[in-house]
Amino acid sequence: MKFLTVLPEFIPSSSVKETINQILPEMEIVNDLNFEKNEADVLVATTFTSLGREELKKFPNLKYLQIASTGIDNVDLSYIKEKGITICNIPVANRQSVAEQVMAFILVFLKDMVFLNAELKDRKSWPLLTGSRDLEGKNVGILGMGAIGVQLAKRLIPFGPSILYYDVKRLNQEEEERIGLNFVTFDGLLTNSDIISVHMPLTPQTRGMFNHETFSKMKDGAIFINTARGEIVDESALIKAVKSKGIKAGIDVYSKEPPDFESELFKLDNVICSPHIAGVTTESQQRFLTETISNVLRYAQGIDPLYKVEL
Amino acid sequence: MRGYDAFADAITTLNLLPVFGNPGTTELTSLKSLDDYVLTLFDGLSVGMADGLSQFTFSPHLVNLHTILGLGNSMSYIYSAKMNYSPVVVTAGQQDLRHISMDPLLSGDLLGFIGNNVKYKHELKNASEISSVLTRAIKESMTPPIGPVFVSIPMNLMDEDFSYSPPVPPVADFEFSNNEAVDAVADLIKASKNPALVFGWEIDLFNAFEEAERVSEKLGCPVFGETLAHRAPFNTESQMFAGNLLPGTTLINLKLLRNDLVVFIGGDVILYPYLPSPLLEGKKVVFVGLNISPKVGEFYKANVRSFLKGLEGKITKKCNFSRPTDFQMTTKIANEKERMGVTYVMSKVRKQFSDFVIVDEAISSSPIVRDVLGYSPRRYFFSKSGQLGWGSPAASGISMKEDKVLAIVGEGSFMYSLQILWTIKKYSLPVKFLILRNGGYSILKSYSLSYSPGVEKKDYLSFDLPTEKFAESFGIDSMVAGKELEELKWLKEGKESKLLVVDVDRSIPKLFL
Numbered sequence: 001m002k003f004l005t006v007l008p009e010f011i012p013s014s015s016v017k018e019t020i021n022q023i024l025p026e027m028e029i030v031n032d033l034n035f036e037k038n039e040a041d042v043l044v045a046t047t048f049t050s051l052g053r054e055e056l057k058k059f060p061n062l063k064y065l066q067i068a069s070t071g072i073d074n075v076d077l078s079y080i081k082e083k084g085i086t087i088c089n090i091p092v093a094n095r096q097s098v099a100e101q102v103m104a105f106i107l108v109f110l111k112d113m114v115f116l117n118a119e120l121k122d123r124k125s126w127p128l129l130t131g132s133r134d135l136e137g138k139n140v141g142i143l144g145m146g147a148i149g150v151q152l153a154k155r156l157i158p159f160g161p162s163i164l165y166y167d168v169k170r171l172n173q174e175e176e177e178r179i180g181l182n183f184v185t186f187d188g189l190l191t192n193s194d195i196i197s198v199h200m201p202l203t204p205q206t207r208g209m210f211n212h213e214t215f216s217k218m219k220d221g222a223i224f225i226n227t228a229r230g231e232i233v234d235e236s237a238l239i240k241a242v243k244s245k246g247i248k249a250g251i252d253v254y255s256k257e258p259p260d261f262e263s264e265l266f267k268l269d270n271v272i273c274s275p276h277i278a279g280v281t282t283e284s285q286q287r288f289l290t291e292t293i294s295n296v297l298r299y300a301q302g303i304d305p306l307y308k309v310e311l
Numbered sequence: 312m313r314g315y316d317a318f319a320d321a322i323t324t325l326n327l328l329p330v331f332g333n334p335g336t337t338e339l340t341s342l343k344s345l346d347d348y349v350l351t352l353f354d355g356l357s358v359g360m361a362d363g364l365s366q367f368t369f370s371p372h373l374v375n376l377h378t379i380l381g382l383g384n385s386m387s388y389i390y391s392a393k394m395n396y397s398p399v400v401v402t403a404g405q406q407d408l409r410h411i412s413m414d415p416l417l418s419g420d421l422l423g424f425i426g427n428n429v430k431y432k433h434e435l436k437n438a439s440e441i442s443s444v445l446t447r448a449i450k451e452s453m454t455p456p457i458g459p460v461f462v463s464i465p466m467n468l469m470d471e472d473f474s475y476s477p478p479v480p481p482v483a484d485f486e487f488s489n490n491e492a493v494d495a496v497a498d499l500i501k502a503s504k505n506p507a508l509v510f511g512w513e514i515d516l517f518n519a520f521e522e523a524e525r526v527s528e529k530l531g532c533p534v535f536g537e538t539l540a541h542r543a544p545f546n547t548e549s550q551m552f553a554g555n556l557l558p559g560t561t562l563i564n565l566k567l568l569r570n571d572l573v574v575f576i577g578g579d580v581i582l583y584p585y586l587p588s589p590l591l592e593g594k595k596v597v598f599v600g601l602n603i604s605p606k607v608g609e610f611y612k613a614n615v616r617s618f619l620k621g622l623e624g625k626i627t628k629k630c631n632f633s634r635p636t637d638f639q640m641t642t643k644i645a646n647e648k649e650r651m652g653v654t655y656v657m658s659k660v661r662k663q664f665s666d667f668v669i670v671d672e673a674i675s676s677s678p679i680v681r682d683v684l685g686y687s688p689r690r691y692f693f694s695k696s697g698q699l700g701w702g703s704p705a706a707s708g709i710s711m712k713e714d715k716v717l718a719i720v721g722e723g724s725f726m727y728s729l730q731i732l733w734t735i736k737k738y739s740l741p742v743k744f745l746i747l748r749n750g751g752y753s754i755l756k757s758y759s760l761s762y763s764p765g766v767e768k769k770d771y772l773s774f775d776l777p778t779e780k781f782a783e784s785f786g787i788d789s790m791v792a793g794k795e796l797e798e799l800k801w802l803k804e805g806k807e808s809k810l811l812v813v814d815v816d817r818s819i820p821k822l823f824l
Contacts, residue, residue: 139638157645162638177658180645182638192638 001300002061003027004040008048016289023293024300033058042296044068051075056083064299068292070094070148070279072309073202073229081311088295088307091147093287094279098227099151101278102197105225105250106156108272110135136160141193144200144228145171145181152197153179164189167200190217195225202229210234215241223248227278230254239264242271252278312475314438314468319344321445324477327373327400331357331708335377337404337417340469342375349711349738351704352730354381358388358459359704359728360711362397363670366542366692367709369398369516371452376403379419388704389428391696392459395541396512396602398452399459400445401425405434407467421463430456434463438471442478453483455601455612485517485601485614492599492611493621496574499595500626503572506530509556510544511537511578513600513615520546520688522619523576527551529623531630535566536686537578541695543686544578550633555681558583560590561824571595577615579603581695584762584823640683650816651794653747657683659796660719660745663803667715667743668692672702672724675753675820680719700727703744707731710742714806722748722776722812732785735808743802744787744810746778750817761823782810 003026007013013029020027028040033055041061045051047069053076056062065080067089080087108114112132119125138161142149145167153163157180164182166189176183184192196218200206210224210233218224218241226233230253241247248270257276265271291306299305312320318341322328329347332338333354342348351357354376361372376382382389382403392399405411406418422432431451433444448460500506508530514523523545527534533553536544545552556563558581567573573591575598580590596608599618603610611618640654647655653676661684671680671693681691692709694701703725706718725746735742751773759767766772782789789810792798802811 137639157642160642160646162642164638177641177644178648180641180643182636182641192636 001026001042002038002040003042003044003296003300004038004059005029005044006033006046006049007031008046010048011046019289020293023297027296042066042299044292044296045074047071047074049074053079056080064088064296064305066292066296066299066305068288071201071229077309077311086299086305087309087311088305089309090288090291090295091307093291094281094284095147095151097281097284098148098199098278099155101252101274102152102225102227102250103155105272106135106140106195106197106223109223109248109250110138114269114272138162138194139164139192141165141184141189141196143167143186143189143196143198146199148227149199150179152199153181161195164193168205187217190214191219193222194219195223197225198228198232200228200232202231206232208232208234210238212237212240215245215247218245218247221246221248223250225250225252227252230257230259235263235265239268242268246270250274252276312473313343314441314471314473315340315343315345317438317441317473317475318464318469320475321442321478322373325371325445325449325480327371327445327449329711330373330375331361332375333357333377333381334375335381335404335417337378337406337466338375338464340466341402341404341464343469349734351734353728354384355386355388355700356704356707356728356731356734358385358392358399358401359701359731360708360734361399362388362392362395362701363692363705363708364711365392365397365399365708366395366705367668367689368712371398371400371449372708373400373402376401378404378406378417379421379424380417382421382424386425386428387696387698388701389425389459389461391694391698391701393428393430394696395694396457396516397459398449398457400448400452401429401459401461402464403461405463405465408465409467411465422461425461428459429461430458432461432463435465435468438468438473439475442476446478446481450481450483453481455485455487456604457602486617487601487612487614488617488621489611489613490621492613492618493625495609495611496597496599496618497622497625499572499597500530500574500629503595503629505570506532506572506574506629507535507553507567507570508532509535509537509573509575509578511575511600511603512540512542512544513577513602514544515542515686515688515691516602517577517614517616518688519577519616519619522616522623524549524551526619526623526626529628530626531628531632533630533632533634536681537575537580538563539581539583539693539695540578540681540686540691541693543688543691545686547685547687552634553632555678556580557678559586559824561586561588564588564591567591567594572597573608574599575603575605575608576600576619577603579605580607584758586824647816648794650818651814652816653679654683656747656796656813656815659799660684660717663799664715664717667717668706668709668713670702670706670709670716670718672699672718672720673747674699674721674724675749675757675822676719676721676747676815678822699724703728703731704734706742706744707735707740710735710740711738714741716742717745718742719745719747721753722746722778723752723774725778726776729781729785732782732787732808732810736786739806740808741806742808744782744808745799745802746810746812747815748776748778748812749815750775753820754822756819757822760819760821767819779810779812 598605756767
C-alpha cells in the first residue's frame with residue numbers, strides 16, 4: 001500500500017515529516033502536485049490543496065482520501081463517489097478552537113471592547129456610559145448544528161442566552177434538550193436572533209445564502225459571525241447591511257483568500273476580521289496531526305476509518 | 312325514626328357521602344348507621360380531603376369532626392377551604408345538651424370557635440332540624456361566594472326519636488348573567504387605548520376557557536393569570552397568555568404599566584409582601600365575577616362564562632398582542648440539570664405527567680411549577696390560604712374520583728400531613744407524590760433575603776428529612792431520583808400510590824423584590 005501526504009506550501013514538509021514517519025515510515029510527503037501520476041492508494045491532504053477532478057485523476061489507484069481538516073469543499077466529491085473512494089475528514093480537531101473564536105467575537109462586540117480600547121488609548125477619554133451589553137438573555141442563532149455548532153452552544157449555555165438553531169437535519173429532541181437548543185426555521189433564526197453564527201459547509205445550497213434579502217430580515221444592530229466559508233456570504237450585501245442596519249460582523253473567512261485588502265469590509269468600524277484562523281491554534285494543529293495519522297493507521301491495518309463522509 | 316338513621320339517610324340523599332373524619336365519643340351515635348366513612352388519623356386531613364374533592368367535583372362533601380378539639384385541629388384546613396372557595400360541609404359532635412350547663416369534658420362553644428371562617432353555622436336544637444339544616448348548609452355552601460359551612464350536632468339528638476322527612480337535594484344555579492356588566496365593560500374597552508385582561512380561578516370553576524380565549528383573541532390583548540391562582544385561570548398554551556401576575560402591588564403595576572384599563576374576570580388580587588406602591592393607581596380597573604370581593608375599582612357580579620359570551624359580541628380588535636416564543640426555557644433547563652434546578656425537574660415532569668391533575672404545594676417552587684407545567688382545565692390546584700400541609704390530603708381527596716393525580720410537595724410541607732399516607736394505603740388511593748427536597752423552608756429563606764436579611768442563615772430553617780423512609784414506614788413504595796430522573800416513569804406506572812423524592816438545588820431562590 002502506498003501513502004502520500006500533500007501539505008500546503010506554507011507548511012514545510014520537513015516540519016511534520018519526522019513525526020509522521022515515526023508512525024508510518026512509508027508515508028511520502030510533498031508540498032505540491034506537480035507530477036503526472038502517482039501510485040498512492042492513500043492520499044492525505046488539507047483543505048488548502050485543491051483536489052478537483054483533474055488533480056484526482058493523477059491518482060488512479062486511490063482508495064482512501066483523508067482530508068486533515070473539517071471542510072472538504074476543496075474536493076470534487078462527485079469524482080470521489082464515481083470511483084468509490086473512501087473519504088474522511090477530521091471534524092473533531094478544531095471545533096473547540098472555532099467555537100472559542102466565535103465566543104471571542106461575540107464578547108468583544110457585546111462588551112464594546114474595540115470602542116472602549118480606542119476611547120482610552122487613542123482618545124484619552126473615560127466614558128461612563130457605553131453600549132456594552134450582556135450575553136445573558138440574548139438570542140443566539142446558530143446556523144448549522146454540526147460538531148462546531150454543538151461546541152459553540154455548549155460554551156454559550158453557561159452565559160445564559162437562548163440558543164436558536166437551524167440545520168437541514170434536525171437533532172433529535174433528547175439531544176436538543178440536553179444541550180438546550182430551540183429548533184427554528186431559517187427565517188425564524190434570522191428574525192429572532194441578536195447574534196448569528198454560521199457553521200454550514202459550503203454547498204450549492206449555502207453559497208450566497210447570506211445576501212441582501214437575508215440580511216434585511218435580521219434585527220438592526222445584530223451581530224453576524226462567519227467562521228465557516230466566505231462564499232456563504234455575499235460580501236457586498238454584508239457591507240451594505242453593516243452600513244444601513246448597524247450590523248456588527250466578525251469575519252474569519254472570505255470569498256477570496258487572501259482577500260482584497262482594499263475592500264470596504266476592512267474599513268468599517270463595526271467589522272472585526274481575522275485571517276481564516278478560527279480553527280487554527282497550536283492545540284488544534286496537534287489534534288489534526290494526531291487524528292489524521294491515527295485514522296490512516298486504522299485504514300492501513302484494515303480497520304474502518306473514523307469520520308467517513310457520507311456521499 | 313332515630314336521629315342517627317335520619318342523619319345517615321339525609322346525607323345519603325343529599326349526595327354528601329363519603330363522610331371524612333376522625334371520630335371521638337361525641338360522634339359515635341351519629342355514625343351508628345353510617346359505613347361509607349374515610350378515616351384520617353388527624354382531624355384536619357379530613358377537611359383537606361373534602362376540600363380537594365369538593366373543588367374537583369364542584370359539589371359539597373361532608374366532614375365529621377370530633378367536637379371542639381377536632382375542630383381546633385382542623386381550623387387551618389377550614390380557613391383554607393374558605394380561601395379556596397370550597398363547599399365543604401363541616402360537622403362536629405357536641406356534648407350531650409342535657410348536661411351542657413355543667414361544662415362537661417369535650418364540650419365547648421363550637422359556633423364561637425369556628426368564628427367567621429364559615430359562611431353559615433348552626434347548632435342543631437332537635438333532631439327534626441337534621442333535614443332542613445343540612446339542606447340549608449348545602450345551599451349556603453354553594454351560593455356565591457362559595458365556601459365552607461358548619462353544623463354542630465349534639466350527641467343526644469342522634470338518639471332522639473322523631474318523625475323524619477327526607478330532604479330534597481337543592482340544585483345550585485350559577486347562571487347569573489348581567490347585561491349591564493357586559494355593556495359597561497364593553498364601553499370601557501371601547502374607550503381604552505390599551506386594555507389588559509386578567510383571568511382568575513372562576514374560569515376553571517365554570518369551564519369558561521374557550522370563551523376566555525375567544526374574547527382575548529378578538530381583542531388582541533395580553534392575558535395575565537391572577538396572583539397565586541388556586542385553579543387554572545387560562546389555557547397557558549394560548550398565544551394570548553402573557554404570564555402570571557405576582558403577589559405584590561409594585562410587581563403588578565410594573566406588569567401592567569402600559570395598560571390604561573385592567574379587566575379582572577373571575578379572579579382577584581392576593582398580595583403577599585407589603586410594597587409601598589398603590590395598586591394600579593391612575594388606571595381604570597374593573598372586576599367581574601361571582602365569588603370575588605375586589606379591594607379596588609368597580610365590581611360587576613356575573614357568571615364569567617355568560618359574561619364572556621355576551622362580551623364577545625360587543626368588542627373589536629384593540630391590540631395585536633401575541634406572546635413571543637420563549638426560547639429561554641431550554642437554556643434554563645440545560646443550565647439547571649447539573650444542580651437539579653426545579654425548571655429542569657419540571658421539564659421532565661411535564662413529559663410524564665401532562666395528563667395528570669397537579670396539586671401544587673411546592674411553595675418556593677410554585678412559580679416554576681406553574682410556568683413549566685402550565686394550566687389546563689381542572690388540572691391545577693393550589694391553596695390560596697398559604698397553608699402548609701394542605702396539598703397531600705387535597706390530592707388524596709381528588710384521587711377518590713380521578714386516577715391520575717400528582718401532588719408536588721416540598722419536603723417541609725409534606726411533614727405537616729404525613730399521616731395521610733396511612734389513609735392512602737388503607738383506601739388504596741392512587742395519588743402519586745413528587746417530593747422536592749431542598750433541605751429546609753426555602754420560601755422563608757427567600758423572604759428573609761429580601762426583607763429580613765440574616766434570618767435565612769438560622770439553622771432551624773434547614774433540615775435533612777429522610778422522606779422516602781417515612782413513606783416506606785406507611786407501606787408506600789418510594790425512591791430517590793437520580794440526575795436523569797428516569798424514576799419519573801416508575802412513579803407514573805400503576806395505580807398504587809408511590810412517592811419519589813427529588814433532591815433539588817438548595818440555593819435560595821430570588822422570589823421577592
